[in-house]
Amino acid sequence: MATLELRNVNKTYGSGLPDTLKDIQLKIAEGEFLILVGPSGCGKSTLMNCIAGLENISGGAILVDDADISQMSPKDRDIAMVFQSYALYPTMTVRQNIEFGLKIRKVPKAQIDQEVERVAKLLQIEHLLARKPGQLSGGQQQRVAMGRALARRPKIYLFDEPLSNLDAKLRVEMRTEMKLMHQRLKTTTVYVTHDQIEAMTLGDKVAVMKDGIIQQFGTPKEIYSEPANLFVASFIGSPPMNFIPVKPAGGRGRWHVPLATDLGQLSLPLAAGDADLDQRELILGLRPEQLALAAEGDSAVLQARVEVTEPTGPDTLIFVTINGTKVCCRLAPDLAPAVGEMLKLSFDAGKALLFDAKTGERLARESKTPAEGSAGNVAQFRGR
């Protein structure tokens, strides 16, 4: 158990090359689970390598339990890592792979056997212990890579996309196991994933990265409902948030935006308060579940024609065109109209977000109650 803090961490792979990490600021408390998400090539693995000490940082400091470890060698940092590429030792059996770190650290034999047993059982690889990595499937190799890290009890775990190669069922199982294990061991963990559900369910905190800059750092709920900018809003959530270009009209305190389809139009009132929005190019962000079928007697209703339907099982996704943009709504399957049918949509305007079309930053929402302003702590972590 340990705290982990990154202070203005910078990393460049060589003079002349662009910075891979820029002023990374993060702090997670003892036993917290940090999820790192971002598009491919944004620097997630690089950040992990820096924390592990496998790459030198070019600036800033990495603190574990408030002590700067950025000059320490990897083996003294007491960190275990699952590599994105697995990095299993090809000439050793699965058992030897898992044992290797323990043997080097001179753990007594009986305890090693016990740990190997525990990990193998947890990861369902008991029948593979005598095999070499070359004789395993990708998913099996990935579990061995996990086993190698989990056999140790370090201060910090680093997992670089540890479940990416597993089939859907095993993945869900492993996700639950990860959660259980984390609840039991309470080891501080940094976890990279491309999986939305893993990000939302496993993490105590989520950091969204792009081009080596942390776009937003906060709880999964904050990231989901109060995304700092268009990038975060589009990256988190599946299917992604709808972005409808709008130009507000009205005046202070009574801003509204026109929404139009082939079949009708609607002036959607905004909770934007006093801000001067007149004729600014804005983007209205609405999650697919924030559009619903209008009930009888609803006043703010927009008619639209269904263009595409995508039944996913639990929900059916319906696509319509509003203000010239394709918009997705998530409906219950038995309520969903068929293609070509007309439907009436109502909007959860209170949850709708507004973004500046130029900068991509989210406009602060009118805070109805003081408590709601707490999302503001997010902003201070935003990259410059």
Added chain:
Amino acid sequence: MTSAVLKPGLTPSRVLIYAVLILACLMYLVPLVVMLLTSFKTPEDINSGNLLTLPHVFSTLGWVKAWATVRGYFWNSVAITVPAVLISTAVGALNGYVLSMWRFRGSQLFFGLLLFGCFLPFQAVLLPASFTLGKMGLANTTAGLVVVHVVYGLAFTTLFFRNFYVSVPEALVKAARLDGAGFFTIFGRVLLPMSVPTIMVCVIWQFTQIWNDFLFGVVFASGDAQPITVALNNLVNTTTGVKEYNVDMAAAMIAGLPTLLVYVLAGKYFLRGLTAGAVKG
């Protein structure tokens, strides 16, 4: 290509291919056959028949006499070759490991200069080497020859190992470092076990080079310390007495056998090693 698979049996083109292959085989094999046959003949036999006739009487006299003459030099060669091969392979492996996994400032330049050593002709190093050996007090000793061969061979062995290790994912070394392994533990427990094919390539290459070397042997060793290649030359080039071709041939066979043996024992690795890294493993 598909037609070759679909149409088994002897098409004219196949016949041609086989004919050419067999011809090529013969061209390489005939000298060996001649040597073998001659080595088992008596001198009278050699003078009467032609090169390719079987011996009238099968005589091992040539071999016995040849062995008696070159035995000491044979062991000289062993004493030079074995340590030189082992040392150059071991140091080459370590060099390759450092140059691929622990790059230091200027390591590329270092590697470039080392590569240069592969292109240096033997003749170019003769004088500097003899000067150095003299200063080291190793002139005309077996140890001196070992040193020369090790130094000259290092360029090649380093190249072999470095090229193999750059194909090994760096993450392996990173994982081992996190597991707590140090410089030599990573080398010995993780990388060396993976390097068997490369080790074999190095051993075969170095063994062949050093065992067959003549120039260094003739320059840096004298008298009883000479390797078998030099002794063989002296034997064959004697101008006194009758030419004993059976002894010459037997001695040449003795000089050539060890390299043949190494190829037979380790040859399968040679091909594997040369293609290592081509496939993701």
